[in-house]
Amino acid sequence: MTTHEGVGINVTVNGESRDAIIDVRETLVDFIRVDLGLTGTHVGCRTGDCGACTVTVDGEVVKSCLALGVSADKAEIRTIEGFAESSEHLSIIQTAFWEEFGFQCGYCLPGMLFCTEELLKKNPDPSEAEIREAIDGNLCRCTGYHGIIRAVRRAAEETSQAQREKDELRDEEVWARPGERVDRALRGRESES
Numbered sequence: 001m002t003t004h005e006g007v008g009i010n011v012t013v014n015g016e017s018r019d020a021i022i023d024v025r026e027t028l029v030d031f032i033r034v035d036l037g038l039t040g041t042h043v044g045c046r047t048g049d050c051g052a053c054t055v056t057v058d059g060e061v062v063k064s065c066l067a068l069g070v071s072a073d074k075a076e077i078r079t080i081e082g083f084a085e086s087s088e089h090l091s092i093i094q095t096a097f098w099e100e101f102g103f104q105c106g107y108c109l110p111g112m113l114f115c116t117e118e119l120l121k122k123n124p125d126p127s128e129a130e131i132r133e134a135i136d137g138n139l140c141r142c143t144g145y146h147g148i149i150r151a152v153r154r155a156a157e158e159t160s161q162a163q164r165e166k167d168e169l170r171d172e173e174v175w176a177r178p179g180e181r182v183d184r185a186l187r188g189r190e191s192e193s
């Protein structure tokens with residue numbers, strides 16, 4: 001819908017459907033921060049250089065200062081507020097940044113976390129050079145980057161470990177099932193006799 005006040009859009013943000021009427025000139029970062037009130041998405045440069053405004057749109061990592069809000073109509077947006085596994089549990093990546101002192105003020109975290117997530121999806125065991133390349137385009141004025149590199153390495157190791165444990169559990173379940181069926185059949189025979 002277009003009115004003299006703006007354009008009507010609908011987005012799903014961190015799993016929640018939101019309707020809004022926005023000015024066609026409004027950037028996505030302003031829509032997220034001002035209209036939706038999600039201020040964990042930061043504004044640093046407004047020129048695409050710092051990464052503080054990073055979100056995902058339909059799974060793609062996007063610097064939201066470079067996009068218009070209307071371009072996100074009908075899209076699924078994830079902001080830093082939706083990064084944790086739940087309201088009680090941080091994700092593996094967030095925990096690694098916490099444990100390895102990968103942030104201080106946290107201004108750069110949207111870009112650092114989303115870029116780390118994207119990297120680990122494509123490359124579960126990145127080298128230091130690959131990590132540096134993946135977070136290139138995100139400026140951190142506090143940490144000197146060493147803690148961030150350690151955090152991404154730790155997140156990579158712990159993500160792989162979690163995946164191994166999940167696979168082992170699945171294998172155990174697959175092997176346990178026939179045994180359980182035999183047990184059940186034997187119990188059935190005992191009760192018949």
Ligand code: FES
Pocket residue numbers: 042043044045046047048049050051052053054063064065066
């Ligand atoms: S505010 Fe968007 S990249 Fe800096």
Ligand code: FES
Pocket residue numbers: 102103104105106107108109139140141142143
């Ligand atoms: S932690 Fe402050 S800018 Fe990175």
